[in-house]
Amino acid sequence: MTKVKITETVLRDGHQSLIATRMTTEEMVPILETMDEVGYHALEMWGGATYDSCIRYLDEDPWDRLREIRKRIKKTKLQMLLRGQNLLGYKHYADDVVNEFVDRAIANGIDIIRIFDALNDTRNLEAAVSATKRNGGHAQGCVSYTISPVHTNEMFVKLGKEIEEMGCDSFCIKDMAGLLDPYNTYKLVKDLKKEISIPIELHTHATSGLGSLTYMKAAEAGVDIIDTAISPFSGGTSQPPTEPMVAAFKGTKYDTGLDMEKLNLVAEHFRPFREKYIESGLMDPKLMGVDINTLMYQVPGGMLSNLVSQLKEANSMEKFEDVLKEIPKVREDLGYPPLVTPTSQIVGTQAVLNVVMGERYKMVPNEVRQLVKGMYGKTTVPIKKEIVDKILEGEEQITCRPADLIKPELEQARKDCAVYMQQEEDVLTQAFFPKVAQNFFKKRVERMYKLDLDLLNEEDSVYPV
Numbered sequence: 533m534t535k536v537k538i539t540e541t542v543l544r545d546g547h548q549s550l551i552a553t554r555m556t557t558e559e560m561v562p563i564l565e566t567m568d569e570v571g572y573h574a575l576e577m578w579g580g581a582t583y584d585s586c587i588r589y590l591d592e593d594p595w596d597r598l599r600e601i602r603k604r605i606k607k608t609k610l611q612m613l614l615r616g617q618n619l620l621g622y623k624h625y626a627d628d629v630v631n632e633f634v635d636r637a638i639a640n641g642i643d644i645i646r647i648f649d650a651l652n653d654t655r656n657l658e659a660a661v662s663a664t665k666r667n668g669g670h671a672q673g674c675v676s677y678t679i680s681p682v683h684t685n686e687m688f689v690k691l692g693k694e695i696e697e698m699g700c701d702s703f704c705i706k707d708m709a710g711l712l713d714p715y716n717t718y719k720l721v722k723d724l725k726k727e728i729s730i731p732i733e734l735h736t737h738a739t740s741g742l743g744s745l746t747y748m749k750a751a752e753a754g755v756d757i758i759d760t761a762i763s764p765f766s767g768g769t770s771q772p773p774t775e776p777m778v779a780a781f782k783g784t785k786y787d788t789g790l791d792m793e794k795l796n797l798v799a800e801h802f803r804p805f806r807e808k809y810i811e812s813g814l815m816d817p818k819l820m821g822v823d824i825n826t827l828m829y830q831v832p833g834g835m836l837s838n839l840v841s842q843l844k845e846a847n848s849m850e851k852f853e854d855v856l857k858e859i860p861k862v863r864e865d866l867g868y869p870p871l872v873t874p875t876s877q878i879v880g881t882q883a884v885l886n887v888v889m890g891e892r893y894k895m896v897p898n899e900v901r902q903l904v905k906g907m908y909g910k911t912t913v914p915i916k917k918e919i920v921d922k923i924l925e926g927e928e929q930i931t932c933r934p935a936d937l938i939k940p941e942l943e944q945a946r947k948d949c950a951v952y953m954q955q956e957e958d959v960l961t962q963a964f965f966p967k968v969a970q971n972f973f974k975k976r977v978e979r980m981y982k983l984d985l986d987l988l989n990e991e992d993s994v995y996p997v
């Protein structure tokens with residue numbers, strides 16, 4: 533079959549890449565039934581940044597969002613992005629947390645779990661893939677696409693074969709920075725089709741201006757599914773727009789079959805929100821155009837928006853270009869990790885510090901130390917010895933699967949949130965984001981009971997009346 537299927541990203545990556553994942557559930561709900569009628573293969577609507585933003589900025593329960601969307605989406609599969617052993621957070625979690633999360637995600641309505649590892653260390657996919665399959669979900673194994681002197685098509689094909697052998701139901705090329713060009717994409721998809729039999733999905737970004745052309749050549753090579761975003765939240769650091777891709781394939785053997793009239797209704801719904809976020813300043817013009825420099829710096833959309841936020845907070849926006857130039861240098865130092873969460877944040881933060889401090893590695897965050905130590909997994913090539921020596925100061929690197937060193941964490945998380953716990957899923961929120969979770973739980977209680985918990989005497993467990 534040559535028909536190309538489409539996964540719509542506006543409910544996750546479309547707004548993550550353009551407005552730092554600030555779209556609310558309330559803004560999504562009125563159009564969901566229409567989206568369910570379009571004919572999409574899947575709706576990507578959940579992921580780490582979604583979960584984090586809900587509790588950190590939007591004062592929303594991410595599990596409520598999932599359940600609200602599931603209630604209204606009857607025909608279309610719901611898809612989420614999972615960071616392998618990192619799940620939705622920024623570090624590796626114990627296997628008991630991985631199992632519990634996947635259990636709960638599928639029970640609450642997720643159909644497809646796209647599982648990737650920032651370092652393409654397939655050991656870090658195993659637990660999540662196994663848990664997804666055990667729960668009857670669709671496990672989509674993923675490679676984080678990147679360009680470097682050591683990354684080749686042969687390497688990505690080898691990873692694709694490993695992922696198929698692991699038992700995954702489909703395979704995704706996750707081009708998080710829009711680095712793929714049309715003709716290399718054609719060759720890569722062709723090479724993969726020769727070696728693996730499971731469906732292949734392609735995810736890219738429009739940052740470099742090549743995204744739509746890349747999808748066209750991918751379709752010609754036999755790709756099964758592509759990721760697009762409805763036009764008001766497409767382009768720039770987001771995905772290529774849905775409607776033009778549907779129009780381009782219409783009447784050909786790649787015809788998506790999507791309903792253009794309903795797509796127009798979806799676009800009309802989201803267009804006012806685009807204008808709202810532009811006016812508020814949250815949708816930055818820097819992220820909305822074509823930036824061919826992404827092919828040099830390899831910075832994904834979500835990372836760009838975070839860099840802009842970091843530099844604005846530091847009153848250092850004039851150093852934006854300097855930071856972009858520093859990122860490839862830090863990446864080379866650290867073994868050429870693909871720039872995707874959490875390594876994009878790790879590399880990006882170190883680059884910002886190197887530039888703002890005026891001295892490279894004068895200040896090193898703990899996450900960088902953990903990466904160098906091996907706690908995120910194996911890098912594509914060994915990290916430079918001088919960097920290891922400077923950062924670890926004689927401490928040994930590890931070589932095992934990082935999660936093998938992590939003791940079970942669920943029970944401690946349960947104890948930590950016991951006073952606020954209202955649902956089993958709260959334990960996972962506590963495990964992922966301990967400090968943010970406590971603030972979120974506190975606000976939830978205050979709303980529910982109309983209390984000011986700052987007045988609570990925790991030692992004596994009394995509240996003034």
